[in-house]
Amino acid sequence: MLRLASAGVAARAFLRAQTSPAPAIPSWNTELRQLAPNIYAYTQASGPGVDNASLSNAGVIAGDDLLAIDALGPPVHAKAFIAAARKATGKPFGRLVNTHHHRDHTNGNCFFLPAEIVGHEFCRQAVIDQGIPEHPYADRPQWQEGMEQLRLTPPSTTFADRLTYRYGGTEVQLIYNGPAHTWGDVMVYVPQHKILFAGDIAFYYVGPAGHNGHLTKWLDAIDRAMQIDADIIVPGHGPVGTKRELAETRAYLDLLIREVTKRWRAGMTPGKAAADIDMGRFSGWTNPERIVWNTVRLYAEFNGSLTPQMDVAGTARAMDEYTAVLKARAR
Numbered sequence: 001m002l003r004l005a006s007a008g009v010a011a012r013a014f015l016r017a018q019t020s021p022a023p024a025i026p027s028w029n030t031e032l033r034q035l036a037p038n039i040y041a042y043t044q045a046s047g048p049g050v051d052n053a054s055l056s057n058a059g060v061i062a063g064d065d066l067l068a069i070d071a072l073g074p075p076v077h078a079k080a081f082i083a084a085a086r087k088a089t090g091k092p093f094g095r096l097v098n099t100h101h102h103r104d105h106t107n108g109n110c111f112f113l114p115a116e117i118v119g120h121e122f123c124r125q126a127v128i129d130q131g132i133p134e135h136p137y138a139d140r141p142q143w144q145e146g147m148e149q150l151r152l153t154p155p156s157t158t159f160a161d162r163l164t165y166r167y168g169g170t171e172v173q174l175i176y177n178g179p180a181h182t183w184g185d186v187m188v189y190v191p192q193h194k195i196l197f198a199g200d201i202a203f204y205y206v207g208p209a210g211h212n213g214h215l216t217k218w219l220d221a222i223d224r225a226m227q228i229d230a231d232i233i234v235p236g237h238g239p240v241g242t243k244r245e246l247a248e249t250r251a252y253l254d255l256l257i258r259e260v261t262k263r264w265r266a267g268m269t270p271g272k273a274a275a276d277i278d279m280g281r282f283s284g285w286t287n288p289e290r291i292v293w294n295t296v297r298l299y300a301e302f303n304g305s306l307t308p309q310m311d312v313a314g315t316a317r318a319m320d321e322y323t324a325v326l327k328a329r330a331r
């Protein structure tokens, strides 16, 4: 049973987060951090000005063996995470949960075998559809080692709504919370310790990547997550935080949606709209160009043409237009 904070308490916490000054943008380290006796968050170093692509987070819950929350992407990332978890606990992974299908969360799946791999039904199909794992990071030689070892490894176990495991007396709830960032978003909640692994519902100080998302429903997913009784939230990207930062993710998306709506109504093209938007206090978040992906998604939503798949050609066109506007402005 999901523990719900009373609506009033959640609403007050949310309002507080909305009205308090914006938190300063931190940098964060690659580390396996113990959050409770048998629970760990694994973050990968990043911060302002760093291209955050594929620097995703993971988690560990320890019982007789380990449950992993996400597998990371490039083999060097997955292997470093596995080694850190082994070192801290002395135990092997028996199970892996994919919070969604994106490569930076699932490419490393093959390194967790023979562990059971669990995900939402949509996630399994999307991993199969995206095909043989590969990473378009020819420009990052430090990530290339072991790429040839990647094998297509979709979740073998799927669920639709909820699934609960027990690790040494600790209840671990898998909760479907999509469509939002994708159509298959899953969060992992540990009520006993009030810890929520939110997956890519939560981007902390990192530009939200909505290329497979339903952005207005993403707000609803955040509202549902805000209702969960959690003191610690591990985002899919960014440092470990709380509901304060989750409210910031929401405020980012809310501002973006409002600004895009105005420009869609005015008949601007998506690339020009994206270049025209001032994200204000969120301007320092990494990967500002993702505003183009998100604008294209919102236009599709407003035009009634949104599907779970990315509009690759439309996004490329919009990105060209966005880049051209920025270049002309810099002249």
Ligand SMILES: [Zn+2]
Pocket: 100, 102, 181, 200, 209
């Ligand atoms: Zn993602």
